[in-house]
Amino acid sequence: MRTIGLGLMGFGTVGTGVVKLLQENRDVLEARLGARLTLKKIADLDIVTPRPVAIEPGLLTRRAEDLIADPDIDIVIELMGGFEPARTLILSALSSGKHVVTANKALLATHGNDIFREAEARGVNIGFEASVGGTIPVVKTLREALGGNHIRSIFAIMNGTSNFILSKMTDEGEPFATVLKQAQALGHAEADPTYDVEGIDTAHKLAIVLSLAYGRRVRLEDIYREGISHLTPQDIDLARELGYRIKLLAIAVEREGGIEARIHPTMIPFNHLLASVNSNFNAFHIIGDAADSVFLYGQGSGMMPTASAVVSDLMDIARDILKGISCRVPSRALHEASMPDIVILPMAELKTNYYFRFSAVDRPGVLSKISGILGQKDISIAAVIQKGRKRDGAVPVVMTTYKAREADVQAALREIDRLDVVMGKTQLCRIEDESL
């Protein structure tokens, strides 16, 4: 049986999962592949701490460069994360003619252009299924299964930490800070949760997804991004009253002249499939012009689910190697040479539905002042909830709107927040509801 040599860079959680999976599922892997995937070397700075998996002595090294120099290694698996030395090592592996599999979304979203161009120039494959949606085959689905479609839109939950926190806030009515601490204790959130809860991780993933869907390069800074740390249990309760759940969504919509690309907490109707995605699960609701709705759901992170995606890339590349070919499918759906930049529409020009929670003084005429300003800015009110219960001397006045322009909404809120009958900053949440 032919052997495909693997080199693993990064022996952390996911790296350990990959080793475990290659060992434990060797039977199905060999039966399906007709070849053996063999780990030749594992590089990690920490060669001391024991991992929950047995490896041959001598496999482990501190020098990642050794893997690139090893002629027995066909595929390098990069699971170190971070920008350096991952970037340099990947580029060096590619230019040495090695195929690469990586889960490094931050790197691909930031330095993808160099990396994918190098892979194509060297005629080697780069697999990155594990970089987005963990175990969910969203790369394969966008690039291959939906290859005959124009992608109309993608609505996705791509950050398990944020979804875990929002789900828990929804179920238990606890504030963000409390739930974040619980998530950290359970290992569902990092000590510094900024990347996850401020939508940065989601932006990296959306950049990758956009390039696959539209065969275009994306500038990360063009994606509008807003996190979940400002959400309150009160907003979650009010959303529920309105028939909505709040999710941190990544949204991509094909529009005339470009693509809408934004990440922010979003109210979606209870009966939307994404509303049922709880805990740390991820999901993608993709609409193709021919396929119609396709919904994919699974574990977005975790040792074995992510390892499963890494191994699916390994199998794909191994199949090419066994047939003596490479680059059967362009990494980012189109050939790098012919790939134009994506045009992302400015957030200010987008139209969507809004939820506002004003902190108003309990006095006659407040509603008319607020709605007057909204009217001047061409913002039509769909619903109003005023419950009259005072909090810190103010009553919450909640409004939802029909489709309005972001720039108009921001201008209106600036004006409203200056009113002497309004106390504190108005809370805003965007709504995606086809019935509005």
Add this chain to the structure above:
Amino acid sequence: MRTIGLGLMGFGTVGTGVVKLLQENRDVLEARLGARLTLKKIADLDIVTPRPVAIEPGLLTRRAEDLIADPDIDIVIELMGGFEPARTLILSALSSGKHVVTANKALLATHGNDIFREAEARGVNIGFEASVGGTIPVVKTLREALGGNHIRSIFAIMNGTSNFILSKMTDEGEPFATVLKQAQALGHAEADPTYDVEGIDTAHKLAIVLSLAYGRRVRLEDIYREGISHLTPQDIDLARELGYRIKLLAIAVEREGGIEARIHPTMIPFNHLLASVNSNFNAFHIIGDAADSVFLYGQGSGMMPTASAVVSDLMDIARDILKGISCRVPSRALHEASMPDIVILPMAELKTNYYFRFSAVDRPGVLSKISGILGQKDISIAAVIQKGRKRDGAVPVVMTTYKAREADVQAALREIDRLDVVMGKTQLCRIEDESL
């Protein structure tokens, strides 16, 4: 730009969709493929009726054999359906060295062994993504994306007609016969709905799914099968009271010694993702040992969604052709030569949870007689609902059970149905609920 020649057999709804998709999405297809997919011939017995798509004159022929003889045709797309002449034509195309794409689940489930063996012997590809789950990339997901996993279980809704009928019965409280007529009027059910509502179509699809998941040949007759025509609005209401929705599920579970494979109406908890799959949508809940839960959802039928799956197969095969290779991935996950038969466990030995609706005479002691028999057969009762409302002189007594053996359940019901205090046949529905 290189051209890949296509021949289409069957110019019905899906065939028309494929032609339309190749025309309308030529831009993305060519950009992603770097080649042109060109229809060389279309064969159909009806060359007169106009289709909602413009084709070059001279493309249409009544002789499907002409496509096989045409040296310009690389891939034959079979969308005629039925056993003959589809089977003979596919085998003939394969033995002429042509790749084949088909959506013909009945044919693959019944004559798959001959067809897949011939394809492998001739070194050509056979694509069948459209045969299961319509637009949902379940073939690709099982065979490639989850290739590193042992598949623990698959729970699926694979028949749009049955799901449409059950959803409408649930939402509107109408009986089966009424909803079937509405579905027929809307084009969601055939004039003879047997294939769909009796689970035959689902069995064909499950046979294909099983072979992909387990790399084994399946005998169709080993799959237990029960349809939806005996379900009543009363059972749907009672299920709702118990916290369940009824769906026609195809179930495959890996067990010691073999695979559990069954198709029947199933009560599942409201919060299960499959409970939210309504109208004519299909969905697959797959559990892999590494990947954990993966859920896929989309249109299981329809002109353009099915065409999207056909075109994804065409692109896959075209990519092999462009690289000068074939058979990169074994059609049924393993090489045909090394493929053993699957062991499907006998239904009588399986254990699951049950719902019974007894039609009991309203008289003291009935409950003790029924529960006595259940107890003798080792069937433990989880819940009882008795509402006392008479229907035709009988009151419905509803029970749910903890895990019980199918053979014991059938024996108990035979005995119970003979009791003089029980009027008419007891209604049985299986429950899948992890909390039971």
